Amino acid sequence: MKIAYITTYDISNTSTWSKNQVGLAGAGSYIAKSLASQSIELDYIGCLNKNFSLLTRPKWSFYRNLLHKDYYRWAEPLVLRDYAYQISEKLFRLNSDIVLCPENAVPIAYLECKQPIVLWTDSTLAGLINFYPYLSNLSKETETNIYAMEKAALDRCKLVILSSEWAAETAINIYGLNPCKVKVVPWGANIGCDRTSDQIRILVESRVSSPCKLLFVGVDWYRKGGDLALEIAKSLNLMGLNTELTVVGCQPMTNEPLPGFIKSLGFIDKSSQEGKDQINKLLRESHFLILPSRAESYGHVFCEANSFGVPCLATNTGGIPTIIKENINGKTFALEANISDYCNYIVFIMENYSEYKKMAISSFEEYQSRLNWDVATQTVKQLMTELL
Known part of the structure; x- marks a missing residue:
């Protein structure tokens, strides 16, 4: 099987990943590596040019400065059609069996090709409107563009793969998709793991019961529930x-x-070896990952914590x-749970x-068994084989 692997970004260059894109981009990188390890040939199509700034920049200024609304040019039909054109130009010169987009609907919304198109993502963008902060103050034009873009993309896809039941149900309900596709x-976890069950047992046995070590990992303090985690730690003491x-x-x-x-370490860059080692050490030594998010489409960090034998405490929302x-x-x-609910459970x-x-x-x-990239990509490989 030969896959045309479609992204708007360069999956090998972490410096090009935006703040809102880092989760998807990290997933895209790990998916590519895992598929390649299964002897699947990948034709990378990425680094798409963002054109038409002369048209979109005045619109952005109008919405932001006059209407105080968010306008995103990546949802503009003209930009999306240009993305599709760039991809088609490259795809025409390849002999791919299938097109896989591990990102979102943006690059494939208007893509015309002979190959079946597969989308694998953590949520539809429409499912995140008024759920995530960056999609909660949209201009009407951008909101309309997002719905039209995703509808066009999902109709083109022969297979739509979501990372959670919540995302799947949301996509079906919003767009009326056939549940069969x-x-x-x-x-999986955006972190390497060669640990064995025996090593994890030794690691767990080495954790003493006091003090109880909680680990909070997130770049968005409020959305990820950092304020709640802080109050929980105070109450436990x-x-x-x-x-x-x-x-x-x-x-x-x-x-x-x-x-x-409270130990505040700030941002740790996992792309560096020093950063990886520091994160790994924190996970090895922690009793719980605590992330009482107010909104969460998925959460790779839960899988990463589990890879060290660290249980997770979180909210029943989104894909969690x-x-x-x-x-x-x-x-x-529950989102409305009291601090005491968390504390009583942890104490017990x-x-x-x-x-x-x-x-x-x-x-x-x-x-x-289920939260690693090897298992995930083996399943997707089988689904794509059946599709072909």
């Missing part, structure tokens, strides 16, 4: 459970001085319930430490 295949909270990815947004049990199975690799809480698990160890081991088993 929609499949759910969870994404007041309840008598010696607790530490390490914050990675952003600085805590609080008007009060940080307590001594596809990853976290209750009391197997963590627990999800840490006071019954044998139960914690069981959950830590089963967290790694979940990573091994």
Whole structure:
């Protein structure tokens, strides 16, 4: 099988990934590597030029400065058709069997080609409107363009693969897709893992029960629930459970001085070896990853935590319930849950430490069985083979 691998960005150059794109771009990079390891030939088509700035720049200025609304030129039909033209020019010179886009509908919205098109993403963009902050103050024009773009792309696709049940249900409900062409295949961890079950057991046994070490990882303090994680750590200490909270990815947004049990490390670049080693060390030593997100389409970091035998505590929103199975690799809480709900659960698990160890081991088993890229791409490879 020969795949034309379509992205707007250069998957090999992390410096070109935007803040809103980094999750998708990281996934795209790992998907490519995993498919290549299965002896699948990939024709990379990326680094698309963003043209028509003379048209789109005045529109952006008009919406932002006068109407105080967000306008995105990547949703403009003229830009999308130009993306499709660039891809077609390259695709014409290739002998690919299938087109796979591991990003979103943007590059394939108006793509005309003889090959069947497959989209594999974490959510439709329409599903994120008024769910994610960057899509919550849209101009009417951009919102209309997004719906039209995705409708065109999804109609062209022979197969639409989403990373969670939530994303699949959202896509079907919004666009009336035939459920037969929609499949759910969870994404993996954007982190290397050669750990074995025996190594994880040794690692879990080496974690002492006190202090309870919580790890928060996220670049968006409020959306990821950093304020809630901070209050949970405070309450646990007041309840008598010696607790530490390490914050990675952003600085805590609080008007009060940080307590001594809060460690704020800021952004850590995982593309560097030093950054990888630092993240790996934090995951090895943590008892829980805590991420009470207010909105989350998926969350690679949950899979990454599980790859170290670290259970996850999060909210029951978006794609998170596809990853976290209750009391197997963590627990999800309702969006309206009280701080005490989290605290009572953590205290119970840490006071019954044998139960914690069981959950830590089963967290790694979940990573091994379904939350890694090898399993994911093997499943997608089979789906594409059947499609052909």
